[in-house]
Amino acid sequence: MKAYRIILPALLISYTVLWCGGVVSYLFLGGPPPGSGWTAPAFLFIAALLIFILTSPGWRWHLPVAWIIAMAAEFAGLNWGYPFGSYSYTGVLYPSVLGIPLAIGCAWLILFAYAREILSRFNAPAWLRPVIGASWMMASDLLIDPLAAGSLGYWNWFHGGFYYGVPASNFAGWFIVGLGLFLIFRQSPRTNRKVAYAGFSILLFFTLIAIRQLLVGPVIAGAALLILHAFLLHGHQPRAIPQTIFVQ
Secondary structure, three states: OHHHHHHHHHHHHHHHHHHHHHHHHHHHOOOOOOOOOOHHHHHHHHHHHHHHHHOOHHHOOHHHHHHHHHHHHHHHHHHHOOOOOOEEEOOOOOOEEOOEEHHHHHHHHHHHHHHHHHHOOOOOOOOOHHHHHHHHHHHHHHHHHHHHOOOOOOEEEOOOOOEOOEOHHHHHHHHHHHHHHHHHOOOOOOOOHHHHHHHHHHHHHHHHHHHHOOOHHHHHHHHHHHHHHHHHHHOOOOOOOOOOOOOO
């Protein structure tokens, strides 16, 4: 408990500093200053660790499993072009294993944990819940991918696509992998505002950059998700969900 009280504030401070530094850099300085290349992977590593710690103990083990599944999907995409399309990573996010940045797995973990938190606030039939969770993750990528493959320079698409150079197969792949995750982990944990706010901050980060770069599609996607987030967290009382671990 003592270590927790030290580690959590340190992570929160580090995350806040990197978040604010990133926003200032992209909004007012035209990009990160020289020598700050380490900040992008550090931001994702710290965000993932923060969400892992904030997640209820009984549900934490889902997150590294989701990380492994996402990394496997990335390996397939990188080597065979399925399910996302043909692409390659740059050296911006490091370190890498088999050509895949470890931070990419962290990004998947963050978005899965956040989408699962949002899903816990939906009153929907059991069969529809995985679809909602996967759709939220895909919508998040409508915001993030044009920036990540554009000005942020995290990866490059070989053949481009209709949406700011991103192929439709990428969004189909995000939906498929997200659907798989929510079919494996069908039960949602009890609502956790701390995880929700951490996910919100990620969406806000990319939405602000999209606004600065006048990317209309990502701005609309980000604004819609942020507004829906605010409604779900503050517009009504969420349905109570039993804290039972259920994997199917």
